[in-house]
Amino acid sequence: MGSINNSIDFKRDGDVAVITIDNPPVNALKHEVRSGLVEALKQIGDPAIKAVVIACKGRTFSAGADISEFGKPMQAPGLGEVIKAIEASSKPVVAAVHGTAFGGGLELALACHYRVAVASARVGLPEIKLGILPGAGGTQRLPRLMGPEKGLAAILSGDPIPADQALADGIIDEIVTGDLTSAAVAFARKVVAENRPLRLVRDREEKLQAARANPKSYEDAAAKLTSRSGGRRAPAAVIESVRNSFTLPFDEGIAREQALFRELVVTDESRAQRHVFFAEREAARVPDMPSGLRSLPFDKAVVIGAGTMGGGIAMCFANAGIPVTVVETGKDALTKGLDRVADTYRTTIKRGRLTQEEMDKRMALISGSVELEAAADVPVVIEAVFEEMGLKKEVFAKLDKVAKPDTLLATNTSTLDVNEIARATARPKDVLGTHFFSPANVMRLLEIVRGKETSHHMLAGAIALGRTLGKVPVVVGVCDGFVGNRMLAKRGVEAERLLLEGALPHQVDGAVTEFGFPMGPFAMGDLAGLDVGWRIRKARGTKAEITDPLCEAGRFGQKTGKGYYIYEKGSRTPTPDPEVEAIIVAASKRLGIERHPISKEEIVERMIYPMINEGARILDEGIAYRPGDIDVIWIYGYGWPVWRGGPMFYGDTVGLPHIRDRLAIYAERSGDKSLEPAPLLARLAGEGKGFASVTAPKGAAA
Numbered sequence: 160m161g162s163i164n165n166s167i168d169f170k171r172d173g174d175v176a177v178i179t180i181d182n183p184p185v186n187a188l189k190h191e192v193r194s195g196l197v198e199a200l201k202q203i204g205d206p207a208i209k210a211v212v213i214a215c216k217g218r219t220f221s222a223g224a225d226i227s228e229f230g231k232p233m234q235a236p237g238l239g240e241v242i243k244a245i246e247a248s249s250k251p252v253v254a255a256v257h258g259t260a261f262g263g264g265l266e267l268a269l270a271c272h273y274r275v276a277v278a279s280a281r282v283g284l285p286e287i288k289l290g291i292l293p294g295a296g297g298t299q300r301l302p303r304l305m306g307p308e309k310g311l312a313a314i315l316s317g318d319p320i321p322a323d324q325a326l327a328d329g330i331i332d333e334i335v336t337g338d339l340t341s342a343a344v345a346f347a348r349k350v351v352a353e354n355r356p357l358r359l360v361r362d363r364e365e366k367l368q369a370a371r372a373n374p375k376s377y378e379d380a381a382a383k384l385t386s387r388s389g390g391r392r393a394p395a396a397v398i399e400s401v402r403n404s405f406t407l408p409f410d411e412g413i414a415r416e417q418a419l420f421r422e423l424v425v426t427d428e429s430r431a432q433r434h435v436f437f438a439e440r441e442a443a444r445v446p447d448m449p450s451g452l453r454s455l456p457f458d459k460a461v462v463i464g465a466g467t468m469g470g471g472i473a474m475c476f477a478n479a480g481i482p483v484t485v486v487e488t489g490k491d492a493l494t495k496g497l498d499r500v501a502d503t504y505r506t507t508i509k510r511g512r513l514t515q516e517e518m519d520k521r522m523a524l525i526s527g528s529v530e531l532e533a534a535a536d537v538p539v540v541i542e543a544v545f546e547e548m549g550l551k552k553e554v555f556a557k558l559d560k561v562a563k564p565d566t567l568l569a570t571n572t573s574t575l576d577v578n579e580i581a582r583a584t585a586r587p588k589d590v591l592g593t594h595f596f597s598p599a600n601v602m603r604l605l606e607i608v609r610g611k612e613t614s615h616h617m618l619a620g621a622i623a624l625g626r627t628l629g630k631v632p633v634v635v636g637v638c639d640g641f642v643g644n645r646m647l648a649k650r651g652v653e654a655e656r657l658l659l660e661g662a663l664p665h666q667v668d669g670a671v672t673e674f675g676f677p678m679g680p681f682a683m684g685d686l687a688g689l690d691v692g693w694r695i696r697k698a699r700g701t702k703a704e705i706t707d708p709l710c711e712a713g714r715f716g717q718k719t720g721k722g723y724y725i726y727e728k729g730s731r732t733p734t735p736d737p738e739v740e741a742i743i744v745a746a747s748k749r750l751g752i753e754r755h756p757i758s759k760e761e762i763v764e765r766m767i768y769p770m771i772n773e774g775a776r777i778l779d780e781g782i783a784y785r786p787g788d789i790d791v792i793w794i795y796g797y798g799w800p801v802w803r804g805g806p807m808f809y810g811d812t813v814g815l816p817h818i819r820d821r822l823a824i825y826a827e828r829s830g831d832k833s834l835e836p837a838p839l840l841a842r843l844a845g846e847g848k849g850f851a852s853v854t855a856p857k858g859a860a861a
């Protein structure tokens with residue numbers, strides 16, 4: 160409880176006033192904070208006060224606006240008024256920064272005459288990640304400190320800037336040691352004693368001169384930085400606003416920034432990104448999870464299998480500083496697996512994203528064994544052997560004998576029944592799926608597959624482990640393909656159908672990338688390799704009308720230099736190939752399908768709506784707890800464009816009645832019953848509701 164209100168404290172340290180924000184957990188700038196700051200600043204007129212320090216209590220400086228206030232009318236005073244009150248001060252105001260000064264937090268600090276920070280502090284303007292731009296002067300003040308080009312890059316990336324970099328760029332004035340508030344008070348006294356000029360950031364023009372003299376350089380930098388942002392509104396608004404910092408008087412720049420903010424905050428793009436922000440935080444919440452569970456001590460781990468996934472998962476542990484033992488069937492496979500891990504690290508070094516020293520540290524955390532007994536004394540085992548039920552059961556039966564009690568036993572299966580695997584042990588409550596995505600050391604998504612008997616204790620453990628490994632954990636239930644791959648399969652069926660009806664791979668991929676995915680289904684198939692599925696189909700006696708002839712012609716994808724596309728030697732750029740067109744046309748003919756042109760709009764609908772339909776079934780079955788969970792899965796596991804909010808959010812944006820009607824047409828045309836509108840989708844569409852209304856979890860995801 161502060162002296163001004165619940166969130167703001169005002170104290171005197173001799174001749175320095177110390178205003179402290181205390182709004183845990185991140186000192187968000189909610190209404191009470193803003194009004195308290197304005198009140199506190201009214202008191203600094205006292206002649207005994209010579210300087211002011213603004214500091215924050217707890218683990219961080221202010222991490223920004225309270226985003227739950229977005230989209231509603233802002234209750235006065237706004238942050239702009241707080242900033243005006245600071246800038247009106249005739250006494251030096253010093254911001255004392257620790258933790259993260261983000262968004263509105265940094266904008267508040269930029270209004271102060273000086274900024275001091277501890278070495279571990281980070282600053283940044285991450286608004287772009289919510290589809291908006293900094294709306295309290297960030298686009299006008301940051302360029303005045305860093306220069307417009309650097310400022311633009313910082314605002315467009317939204318990434319945090321570490322204190323030493325911030326010092327070099329002129330964003331902060333000093334890095335201090337010891338108690339931060341005392342150091343800031345001492346700094347403020349020095350400013351007074353030395354009679355330093357009180358220059359506001361708004362009045363600093365020196366870093367703007369270069370851009371004024373050579374505006375083309377700014378435009379070139381802007382074009383380069385946004386070459387991949389498509390038609391998104393927020394990056395364009397940021398470019399305009401930062402340009403205003405050196406072309407317009409300060410107050411006009413501020414007025415335009417505010418107008419742009421108001422425009423952006425109501426766009427679908429921004430609503431989508433805010434939805435994802437909240438959905439991600441909600442995704443790991445399990446509705447029936449009791450509180451007060453004992454945590455598992457994840458201080459070491461075992462991964463079984465040193466293949467593509469096992470190696471990547473082992474790297475996740477090493478990257479998080481956790482010692483891990485990889486178990487293989489023999490010495491050769493083990494050496495090969497560990498060599499591949501080292502190779503991956505070396506590539507990262509070559510790209511300048513890792514030091515040799517760091518690689519050595521991580522490799523030292525990874526050891527190998529050819530004995531399953533290595534799993535005897537660890538809190539977690541993750542199995543990543545071949546995708547064969549018999550083999551997985553054998554491994555789990557052995558693990559059951561070897562592993563000590565209270566070991567989390569996880570399988571990385573992507574298609575098999577986790578309940579059946581669990582039953583191979585006498586402790587199915589300790590078994591669940593941890594579905595990593597490839598490359599496991601890179602992809603953020605972790606589907607945690609909750610089995611019928613999985614205990615809350617192990618489920619909570621797996622979620623905590625996912626976070627420790629830097630993943631975004633989402634709890635799902637057991638079904639074929641879980642959430643992500645089950646929906647992807649629907650897209651795959653439709654993609655092939657589009658080829659048979661008249662489209663070509665580059666047309667389908669083009670429509671999908673224009674929608675915002677980094678890659679279309681065919682380029683993705685070439686990257687992953689077409690032969691795996693082909694072999695599985697051959698073994699099962701099923702077939703794919705186009706992919707099978709491609710594989711028979713030795714076209715396995717990028718690894719053979721050709722698949723749905725042709726690749727020049729050493730290149731990963733897909734080029735359309737007439738030979739593929741001939742194979743496709745022959746397949747259409749064989750099946751008696753008359754080929755016809757298909758519009759881009761229809762391709763997009765047919766690539767997206769069947770997935771939304773399957774998502775509705777998944778939700779109805781309780782395989783996912785919430786529509787937002789499905790969105791998070793698609794954003795972090797499959798490159799769904801974040802500014803479109805994920806498939807279920809997008810469905811609501813388009814409107815469910817439209818999707819229902821289009822699906823009905825596609826179902827009728829193709830005779831594919833699975834395209835008929837799912838009951839939940841049809842019901843919501845009929846009631847004029849969206850998926851967002853499905854908030855009540857259906858209970859256990861299993």
Ligand SMILES: NC(=O)c1ccc[n+]([C@@H]2O[C@H](COP(=O)([O-])OP(=O)(O)OC[C@H]3O[C@@H](n4cnc5c(N)ncnc54)[C@H](O)[C@@H]3O)[C@@H](O)[C@H]2O)c1
Nearest residue numbers: 464465466467468469486487488543544545546572573597
């Ligand atoms: N590759 C992917 O994109 C991907 C994505 C998600 C999940 N998965 C799943 O991950 C698992 C592994 O897939 P992968 O692509 O890494 O396969 P992989 O073929 O690259 O590797 C499997 C490894 O397991 C080893 N192995 C087999 N039996 C073993 C045993 N009894 N003990 C120890 N090691 C044994 C093999 O020697 C091989 O090195 C599968 O269940 C797969 O479905 C794969």
